[in-house]
């Protein structure tokens with residue numbers, strides 16, 4: 001991939017990033033951070049703070065109005081449009097509104113990323129079934145997303161995002177529709193993926209998850225980003241943001 005940015009040590013780097021919609025004032029202002037490979041961060045801030053907007057720049061759904069975003073060493077502003085899908089494929093995304101494919105079954109929604117990369121059907125059957133069991137959807141594999149509850153759709157969206165073991169996982173309030181026991185379980189899935197090397201960013205409102213899982217926070221207030229290190233004794237390792 002061309003356009004390697006020499007000042008980019010992280011998997012994701014934002015430099016002086018600003019974002020505005022239409023003629024409104026900037027939703028995000030002067031955002032600077034870098035996510036080290038294998039790091040885990042929460043993204044916090046009240047509703048409307050810009051969490052989803054920031055994540056959408058990470059998964060290349062929109063470009064900053066100013067400044068520079070780099071993902072896997074690619075300066076997004078300089079990357080050719082036709083190259084973006086190759087970067088995008090390395091990122092698992094859990095959308096706040098799920099964006100499941102309604103005409104496909106639960107099984108086929110999760111299988112899709114594997115089919116795109118040419119995995120054999122035998123392997124797909126094993127992996128998808130195992131993951132759907134983990135997210136407690138094994139009895140719903142043939143159901144279409146619309147016939148599932150909000151919490152079930154959310155778990156399905158998470159399964160689809162992680163099935164490929166992406167290098168980077170971006171999840172937008174992925175536990176907003178499930179009870180605390182399931183939220184804990186889903187967090188363990190993210191932690192496990194992270195231990196295998198995936199860089200993780202999770203936008204959340206849940207003070208409970210934030211306090212129970214001691215990871216550094218990217219915190220948005222008034223369009224600006226504050227970085228709050230993890231509070232554990234090994235926070236130095238985590239705080240490399």
Ligand SMILES: Nc1ncnc2c1ncn2[C@@H]1O[C@H](COP(=O)(O)OP(=O)(O)O)[C@@H](O)[C@H]1O
Nearest residue numbers: 021022027045046047048049050051052053054
């Ligand atoms: N597509 C859009 N067009 C115009 N304004 C938007 C759009 N998306 C978000 N916004 C505005 O940007 C601000 C941040 O929104 P968002 O990123 O969704 O915040 P959060 O995810 O933290 O709730 C809000 O004021 C919201 O109304």
Ligand SMILES: [Mg+2]
Nearest residue numbers: 051052096172
């Ligand atoms: Mg949001």
